[in-house]
Amino acid sequence: MNNYENNIIILQAGELIDGTSKEVKKNISIVINGNSIVDVKPTGELNLPKELEHQIIDYSDKTILPGLVDSHVHLTGIGDGRSGDELSELPDEVLSINMANNAKKHLHSGVTTVRDCGAKNNTAFHLKKAAEMGIAETPRLVLSGRPLAIIGGHLSYFGEEITGINECRAAVRYLIKQGADFIKVTASGGSTKTSFPLRPSFSQDEMNVIVEEAHKFGKHVAAHCHNSESMIRSLTAGVDTIIHGVFKESDGTNKYREDIVELMLKNNVYLNPTLGPGLMRVETMENKKKAGVFTDIDQEESDKVSIEHEHRLECFNRMHKAGVPMSAGSDSAWGAYEMGNYFLDIEGHVMGGQSPVEAIMSATSIASQSCWIENSLGSIESGKLADLIVLDESPVNQIENLRTVSQVIKDGKFIDRENLL
């Protein structure tokens, strides 16, 4: 029997996507008590004690889904196309102000939990402090603080450049001391000017000690991998999430690797495929073409972008079919990907072969599993925290309807999406 306390709200959903089930349910009542979901039942079958005070909200023409979990954000990003190298030159205070803005924007768009995959110095931890003090309105924050990088490696400008197993161990311990919820490691180079995307960065020994130390303290590890070799090293070390997961040989050729996929399946490793940025790059080139100003160099660039994106989509499709759990995560506001547009990444999952409901699962329950928070978040079930969103239009056949968010509920509270303070 449920122990009701106060502030009971019943949401009568016309349609419910609960996050864990592929089945779309009709006419479901969700009972929220304080900050928790305490019951989920067909509307006719709900039996509340009569004397209990409650408020019923009619969403019979709307769809309710779990609050979205974005398993890959950079709150520090601006999303106006500037590089990470440029971003890291901004003072911490400026980045902090930007992070608070981004956090609010993402929350208002329907994302109730984010996993932040790397910010400069202590800014991520300070944002959390500001949120706890009530001066910043943010989604729930799962933080890495600073990403671990080799000297000159990807994201090394954020302040955690380390070498050797002792420094790796110390860095993990120090981040955990500061409040890190997980460890992000750049296992290969990336967009950072001084890094090498086609080479793994940390040695196997270094990777091993990072994962060992993180796991010892109950923290998961997510590894940025822009080539196949870095994926093998990461999987051998035992990481929990592979980010990007680009199948590229060290000479730059694209090659799908069954052996790596098998390793991922065997170890139950999540993939965060980050299809959004590629999708945006393709769109940008197409728009440029439509605008009419298109040089030979543009055409070359456009072809390259398309080939890479096709490769990523194809690999996504094969891995999805093979059963690799796909954790959606936007990678915004990195590069030109502005915060508040998580739906683009989720639409990418549909292009890659998931059904809309599967893609929503990727952005809710699966993302929460990859963030190690599935016990309390990522689905609409009795016992979970009350993070939910209401859509005006059903996304079941039209994933673009994820853009029709009309209410965001976090921790049992309706968010004032017009609060610009």
Next chain:
Amino acid sequence: MSEQKVVKSKVLIDMVNDKPVEDGAVIFENGIIVLSGHYEKIKDKIHPDAKIYDYKDKIIIPGLVDCHTHHNGFGDGRSGDEIGTMPDDVLAIQSAKNAKTSLYSGVTTIRENGPKNLTMMRLRDAVNDGLAIAPRMVLCGRPVAIIGGHMGYFGGEVTGEDESLALARQLIKEGVDYFKITATGGSTATSFPLRPSFSKDELYAVTNEAKNYDMLTATHCLSMEGIDYSLDADVDMIIHCNFDKSNGESEFDPKLTEKIIEKEAYVNPTLHVGRARLWSLMEGNDPSLGGFENKRINSVSITNDRKNVLDARLDMAKYGLDVKLDHCRKMIDMGVKVITGSDSSWGDYALGNTVHETELLVESGYSNFEGLKSVTINAAEALGLSDKAGSLQKGKSADIVILDKNPLEDIKNLNSVSEVFFMGEYINRGSIKSNKSYAQNRPIVKE
């Protein structure tokens, strides 16, 4: 050609004329006012494709100018000492939020009186990068203080003429607009409010450097010796201006006031920050004790048989406010240039409520119109911004506030902000609920 915008309404209080203009309008382009006055007289200057904002029965006034803010602060009774321990990143986030609060409340120009380290300079960087919005900001960087002096925890502690001069130059290098100096102690636990902090020579080192660059100075003065030193050093604005002697007795000093007038210094008396404390105590809160209050308790007549310390503090706050109001009234009578500077968010006084201070200036003897002047044109003049802010005059920035009710009927109507334009841009202030969230009201408690 840029888009022309026009705001019009039944009542235009432009702060140029002594009386409101009936059926007035303000025409602006590129954020600058092109023309303002009676609609019929200026309407032929309006472009056919201009964007017209017709506010019908509402009141048009210039954006407000608050000469004394603390955007790092919370206004919830927290001490400055506590704010001084917070990380700069957190304070930058708070400052960005407070800056929006200021702007949404109708304050389009602020002078910041004491943030930690570079936090407000960084907020300005963020604004310049398009990452934040804020009113026009006149910044001091951090206050200049002696070791352990008031707001020394914000990062500007210096000793001796050389260090004082060096800090002044460093602040100029960092891009500050004016110097804030704490000439006496204050609420800072380690400081002495009844004593001057800097020696005269140290003060001169800063004020002379200011003169060299045509920069203004303002000093925090909680006792008379500090006021006297500051006037000798040609400081442009005396803040708080408490007529306290070194033994803690408070007595208005007409001679010192004459010296203020003779030196043409502005006075920012900060009346409401004391009333905010009073309101908070009336609500049964137990705000943190700053050093000032501790020392006052030792130096004035709180007798030992008073059991209830909160009651004693309530009496202290009432007494303190009455004294301040009385002294302010006398300064206004003698003709001192008294302006609005809220001192929010310091102590219990939160940003977004600047007009509470103006209201008390009216209670001290200003007419409603003079009160309005003290938070618009006179305040702008005190900040050296007469060319940009404070009135709706040709050539000035189009900083415009639309009120539901007329402040010339009741100065409290300054609270009825309906819309805000800043530098010609209409400001989207978000939901009504969020804009009510920062209002601090008189508690409904029996006095």
